[in-house]
Structures are given as C-alpha cells and as structure tokens.
Amino acid sequence: MPDYKMDKIQMVDLKGQYLKIKPEIDNALLKAVEDAAYINGPQVKQFTESLKSFNKVAAAITCANGTDALQIAMMGLGFKPGDEVIVPAFTYIATVEVIALLGLIPKFIDIREDTFELDYTQLEALISDKTVGVVPVHLFGQCSNMEAVLAVAKEYKIAVIEDTAQAMGAQYIYGDGTTAFAGTIGDIGTTSFFPSKNLGCFGDGGALLTQNVELGEKVQIIANHGQRKKYYHETIGVNSRLDNIQAAILDVKLRYLNHYSESRQKVAEKYDESFKDLTELIIPNRAKYSTHVFNQYTCKVKNGKRDKLKAYLHEKGIPTMVYYPVPVHLQEAYLVYGYKKGDYPVAERMCDEVISLPIHTEMKIEVQEFIIENIINFFNKDGK
Template sequence: MNEPIQMVDLKSQYLKIKPEIDQALLSAVEGVAYINGPQVKSFAKSLQEYNKVTRAVTCGNGTDALQIAMMGLGFKPGDEVIVPAFTYIATVEVIALLNLVPKFIDVKEDTFELDYDQLESIITEKTVGIVPVHLFGQCSNMETINAIAKKHNLAVIEDTAQAMGAEYIFKDGTKAFAGTVGDVGTTSFFPSKNLGCFGDGGALLTQNAELGETLQIIANHGQRQKYRHETIGVNSRLDTTQAAVLEVKLKYLNDYSAARQKVARKYDEAFANIDGFITPKKAEYSTHVYNQYTCRIKNGKRNELKIYLQDKGIPSMVYYPIPVHLQEAYRVYGYNAGDFPIAERLCEEVLSFPIHTEMKDEVQDYIIENIVNFFKY
C-alpha cells in the first residue's frame, strides 16, 4: 500500500465535502457567536427532523448526554440501573458518578446486545432504568426491552453513540431511528462516529416534550432563563463550530451508512467460509450501520491475527479487552470473573477491521487477502 491504511479515513471524508465544510466553518467563525450560535439551534432542529423526534438537545459529548438523561429522569443515589457488562466505559461511568448502582447484565453472543432474556431476573425494587447499548452499529431488541420496562415502570435510555442512522424494525414492519424508541436516546459526535464532528459533541433525543425541556435546562446550568436556576444542572454545550460541521455532515449520513454497509457486505462474503471466523450477525429487528466491523476470532487466534495484520500494515482494534465489571474502578460493586461469561469470552475474541465511508476497493482487497491467507496456514 502506498499510504497507511486507516481504521477510519477522516481526511478523505473531509476532502470529499471540503468546500461545504470550509464555508460552514468560516461562517461560524465570522459570526463570532462561538457559544450557542445560530448553527447550534439550526443543527438541533435538523437532527430533530432527521430522527423524527419531538426534541433534540445538543450537549458537549456522549458521556454528558448519558448523565443528563439520568438526571432528567430523576434517578437518585442508590437507584439501580441495568447496563451490559460488555460496553464502552462511559455507559457505566456516569452511573457511578451520579452515585447510582450499575446492575450488570450479560450480553448476547451473536449481536453483542444486553441479554434481554435475563432482564426480569435481575430487576429489584431499587431498579429504575435500563440502558441498552446499540453496540457497533445496530439496535438492541427494543420492543422486548420496552415491554419489560413498562411492566416494571422503568425508564429506558438508549446508548446510540455507535448507531446513529440505524433503524429499529418493529414487528409490524414500521421503522424508527435508533435512539427514538426508548424514553431518551443519547449519542456522541466523536470524530470517528458515523456522524462525527471535528472534536467532541453529543446530543439527546426524546419524543416527550416535557422531558426534552427538562434535558435542555439541565444541560444549561439548570436554567431556562439566564440567572434563574430552577434545578441542578451542568455546563454541557455543543460548540458553534462543531454544530456547523455536523449540519453539513448530517446531509450525508444516509450515504455514509450505505457506504459502510457496502464494505461490510464485501467482508461478509469474503469471510463467510473461514472456520473459526464469525462475521457480525445482523439482527432481524434492526438495520446495521457498522460503526465498527467487529468479528469473533475463535480458537485463541485473535491476538495472533492482530499481530499478523499489523506486520502487513493493516490496523485492527479490540473493542473491548476487559469487561466493565472486571475493570479496577468497578470492582467495588462486588462482581467477579465468571459472573458474565459471554461478555468475558467476547473480550477474548472480538476484533474490528477497517471500515469507513471512503474505503477503496484495492485497500479492502488487500485486507481481505491477508486475513484469508492467515487462516490458510
């Protein structure tokens, strides 16, 4: 390869829409409304319309979005929140920061989502919410999760940081975007996300107008009107320049999803018959937008394959090497090795390969050739 292979090629993506991005940034800079400028309001409205929700609230990052959601739903110290043991740390971090109690649950081996078949068995009188994580680009089984939540009067917060633009498919065939099916959807605009800005950013989505207003107030120091603080809030803002970038890129989100799906289909076909190599399963109740193309490498060969590819100039990533319940910071909650066997096994098997919107055929062919060759010997 003439150029280094990237997990995500952000430069090529930028160059393809450079004139629009540059003009948007210039307008934001020249407008000098660097905090809460018109671009922020415009993007929030566009995000609301794209997702067909009652309210979209922008904020500083995806972690803040999760915290604001839990604050807005009125979770109190000591309350339990159900969260998968196989997820990025932010999902659990905010639970701990708010002095809530993470109630870990194992995940499905094939789709990586929380094991909804175990949900009712871990609900207690202290449980107040469930956080399904739409990991790697597709939705969790929201109808089942929502039904259980309704039965036990629990709130549902969708962690949609990796699945913006994916669609949940209801049993009757209707569809709704990820993050719009539960009480609140949260997302991140970290640069490598399917909809990413040039720094940090996040948002919350809800169909509940009253809750949406509460989330907006919390994100702005707990104030609806300047210097009138009606509740405890935080300072979490999406920068005007980031909103300008996102306004442009939102127009291309469906194209970005289609491009990632095309890459994934080619990978799927190439790897279909490799023994011990399990490609991502597509759930029947969701489209998949492949924020990551994450496979399972069986028979203890994951790390060997990763090193082999590195020597060939091909990057790969392990999302995630240690389940949350075994992270040192979360040992205090009393969980041990063996408590969530599938999550623990996935941490030993998962490996993600390059996938992005500007993937060139020759680059993907080179990646495929080397992965296939590894399993020949």
Template sequence: MNQQIQMVDLKTQYLRIKDEIDQALLAAVEETAYINGPQVKAFIESLKSFNQVKYAVTCGNGTDALQIAMMGLSFKPGDEVIVPAFTYIATVEVIALLGLIPKFIDVRPDTFELDYEQLESKITDRTVAVVPVHLFGQCSNMEAINAIAEKHGLAVIEDTAQAMGAEYIYSDGTRQFAGTVGTIGTTSFFPSKNLGCFGDGGALFTNDEALAQRVHMIANHGQRQKYHHESIGVNSRLDTIQAAVLNVKIKYLKEYVEARQAIARRYDSHFLNLNGLSIPARVTYSTHVFNQYTCKVADGRRDALKAFLQERGVPSMVYYPIPVHLQQAYLLYGYKAGDFPVSELLCKDVISLPIHTEMEIETQDYIIEQVNAFFSHGS
C-alpha cells in the same frame, strides 16, 4: 500496499466535502456567536428532521448526554440501572458518578446486545432504568426491552453513540431511528462516529416534552432563564463551530451509512465460510450501520490475528479487552470473573477490521487477502 491503511479515514472524508465544510466554518467564525450560535439551532432542527423525533437537545459529548439523561429522569443515589457488562466505559461511568448502582447484565454471544432474556431476572425494587447499548451499529431488541420496562415502570435510555442512522424495525414492519424508541436516547459526535464532528459533541432525543425541557435546562446550568437556576445542572454545550460541521455532514449521513454497509457486505462475502472467523451477526429487527465491523476469532487466536495483520500494515482494534465489571474502578460493586461469561469471552475473541466511508476496493481487497492468509496458513 503503498498507502497506509487506516481504521477511519477522516481526512479523505473531509476533502470530499471540503468546500461546504470550509464555508460553514468560515460563516461560524464570522458570526462570532461561538456559544449557542445560529448553527446550533439549525443543527438541532436537522437532527429532529433526520431522526423524525419531536425534541433534540445538543450537549458537549456523548458521556454528558448519558449523564444528563439520568439527571433529567431524577434518579437518586442508590437507584439501580441495568447496563451491559460488555460496553464502552462511559455507559457505566455516569451511573457511578451520579451515585447510582450499575446492575450488570450479560450480552448475547452473536449480536453483543444486552441479553433481554435475562433482563427481568435483574430487576429489583431499586431498579429505575435499563440502558440498552446499540453496540457497533445495530439496535438492541427494543420491543422486548420496552415491554419488560413498561411492566416494571422502568425508564429506557438508549445508548446510540455507535448507531446513529440505524433503524429499529418493529414486528409489524414499522420503523424508528435508533435513539427514538425508548424513553430517551443519547448519542456522540466523536470524530470517528458515523456522524462525527471535528472535536467532541453529543445529543439527546425524546418525544416527551417535559423530559426534553428538563434535560435542556440541566445541560445549561439548570436554568431556563439566565441567572435563574431551578435545578442542579451542568455546563455541557455543543460548540457553534462543531454544529456548523455537523449540519453539513448530516446531509451525507445516509450516504455514509450505505457506504459502510456496502463494505460490510463485501467483507461478509469473503469471510462467511472462513473457518475460525465469525462475521457480524444481523438481526431482523434492526438495520446495521457498521460503526465497527466486529468479528469473533475462535480458539484463542484473536491476538495472533491482530499481530499478523499489524505486521502486514493492516490496523485492527479490540473493542473491548476487559469487561466493565472487571475493570479496577468497578470492582467495588462486588462482581468477579465468571459472573458474565459471554462478555468475558467476547473480550478475548472480538476484533474490529478497518471500515469507513472512503475505503477503496483495492484497500479492502488487501485486507481480505491478509485475513484469508492468516486462516489458510494456520498461523
């Protein structure tokens, strides 16, 4: 390949809509309302419209969104929150920061989602919530999770950082966007996300008016009225400039999702019968927006494949090399190797291939050729 392959090509994506982005940025700068400017309010309306949800609250990043959600739900130190052992660290980090207890649960080996069949066995009299993570761009089984949560009086916090634009499909065929199916949903606008800004950003979604008011207040120093602080809060705001970028890009989100899905289908067609590689599984209850195209490599050959591809100019990523319960910072909760065997095995088997909205057929062909070469040559 003459040009360098990237996991995500943000520059070309920007150049494609450069005029709109530049105009939006210039308008934000000329307004000089850098905090809570009109672009933030406009983006909130765009978010609500896109996700078909009553309330959206923007904040500084996806991690803050999770923390603000838990603060808004009035959890107390010592309360337990059920969370997958196979996820990005932020999902668990905020639980620990608030003095809550992460109650880990294993994931399903094919879809990487929280294993809802184990969920009820993890609930104790201290459990207050469950956090389904819509990992890599596909929803967890929300009907099953919501039914169990309702039975036991638990809140459901959807971590939608990797699944913005995905649709949950109910058994009767009706649909709702990821992040709007549980008690409250959170997302991230990190640049590499399907809807990404030019820095950090995040948001929360809910149809509960009282909860929306609480999280909005918490994100703004615990105040509804300036200098009148009703609760302990945080300072977590989406910058006006980032909102300006996002309010342009959200118009293209459906197009971005479709582009990723087309690339994923093409990967599938070439890898479906490749011995030693498992393509991403699809569920009937969700669309997949492919924030990542994550495969499993059999027989302990994942690292060899990664090295092989790197030598040939093909980047790849491992999300995630260590399950959360075995991270040094979380050993204090008393978990050990063997407690969550599926998560532990996935950390040794998964690999994510390049996928982004601007990928050209020639680039994808080269990646496919190299992956096939690895398995056909028995490397």
C-alpha cells in the same frame, strides 16, 4: 498486491471524508466564525432543528459530548443515589461511568453472543425494587431488541435510555414492519459526535433525543446550568454545550449520513462475502429487527487465535482494534461493586474473541482486497 504501510491503511479515514465535502465544510466554518456567536449561536440552533427533523423526534438537545448526554439523561429522569440501573457488562466505559458518578448502582447484565447486545432474556430477573432504569447499548451500529426491552420496562415501570453513540442512523424494525431511528424508541436516547462516529464532528459533541416534550425541556435546562432564563436556576444542572463550530460541521455532515451508512454497508457486504467460508472467523450477525450502520465491523475469532491474527495483520500494515479487551465489571475502577470473573461469561469470552477491521466511508477496493487476502491467508496457511 501492493506493499501498504501502516499509515496508508486506516481504521477510519477522516481526512478523506473531509476532502470530499471540503467546500461545504469550509464555508460552514467560515460563516460560523464570521457570525462570532460562538456559544449557542445560529449554527447550534440550525443543527438542533436538523437533528430533530432527521430523527423524527419531538425534541433534540445538543450537549458537549456523549458521556454528558448519558449523565444528563439520568439526571433528567430523576435518578437518585442508590438507585439501580441495568447496563451491559460489555460496553464502552462511559455507559457505566456516569452511573457511578451520579451515585447510582450499576447492575450488570450479560450480552448475547450473536449481536453483542444486552441479553434481554435475563432482564426481568435483575429487576429489584431499587431498579429505575435500563440502558440498552446499540453496539457497533445495530439496534438492540427494543420491543423485548420495552415490554419488560413497561411492566416494571422502569426508564429506558438508549445509548446510540455507535448507531446514529440505524433503524429499528418493529414486528409489524414499521421503523424508527435508533435513539428515538425508549424514554430518551443519547449519542456522541466523536470524530470517528458515523456522524462525527471535528472535536467532541453529543446530543439527546426524545419523543417526550416535557422531558426534552427538562434535560435542556439541566444541560444549561439548570436555567431556563439566564441567571435564574430552577434545578441543579451542568455546563454541557455543543459549540457553534462543531454544530456547523455536523449540520453539513448530517446531510450525508444516509450515504455514509450505505458506504459502510457496502464495505461490510464485501467482507461478509469474502469471509463466509472461514470457520474460525465469525462475521457480524444481522438482527432481523435492525439495520446495521457499521460504526465498527466486529468479528469473532475462535480457537484462541484473535491475538495471533491481530499481530499478523499488524506486521502486514493492517490496523485492527479490540472493542473491548476487558468487560466493565472486571475493570479495576468497578471492582468495588463486588463482581468477579465468571459472573458474565459471554461478555468475558467476547473480550477474548472480538476484533474490529478497518471500515469507513472512503475505503478503496484495492485496500479492502489487500486486507481480505491477508486475513484469508492467515486462516488458510499462517494461522494453522
């Protein structure tokens, strides 16, 4: 087996992905520069229409990043300081950060061990007369159980904001077999175009998706300084725009999104087959109600061996990541809300067990086999 170096094995191979479509990307970039319409230019308009068409939504609104998208969504829904928003204790900090920034109150909910999504069986019990919304996070590339979430949300008349930053292109599968893209099912969906996402640009970028035309118009205005017409501000807004150059890149890459998802799924299938007999390494669960686009390939390591496995693979030149080492309710910045260790036991346990392996669209078979061989060796010999 080859002796790989750390710089040869990557969690995500963005350069390799670029080189495969280099002429298209370069031409799109050159056109954007030549047009010299750097803010809200033709490329932004084109990509917005492409995004709307791909996801089959009534409105798509681009913005500066995925965190802004979440904040704009909550502003558009009219959430006010003191309102409560239910959010998983196991998620990236941005999901909760915007709640705090807007003066809202995060009401944490534990997650399901199998899919890492919020535990929808606990949702109803958390709703109070101050609850205005819930944020199901489609973590690692797979949709949450939206029918379960929507049933409770509809009964209690609370809004549903889908955090789709890691699941662009995933499809939710309804009980009757029909499908809808992640981010298009609740009141509004948000996503990120951070470079390592399934649909990523060469900097920061984000978007909102909704089937509600009126809400779409409202968040569009909010994202543009609260103005519909230049210099006439009808509401409090923010300055959050996707720049023309990033839009040009994204419009090209959107054409390849389904192919990217298929490539990641093939890598995941090989990992699954290779690790299925390892009792201490639990491969990702596939929910019956969602496809999985594998923004991350996240396993669980049992018997306290996660950190040993991580160190072992590092020595072999194999990078790994832990998404996430600390649950949100125990982060120093959020202790002010009064939560403590033991409040969300599944989320806390997952922080000690999860590990994400390299997965990307350009994964070479010999590299993946090297990763697989070393992981099997760890559990069969070195990790004993």
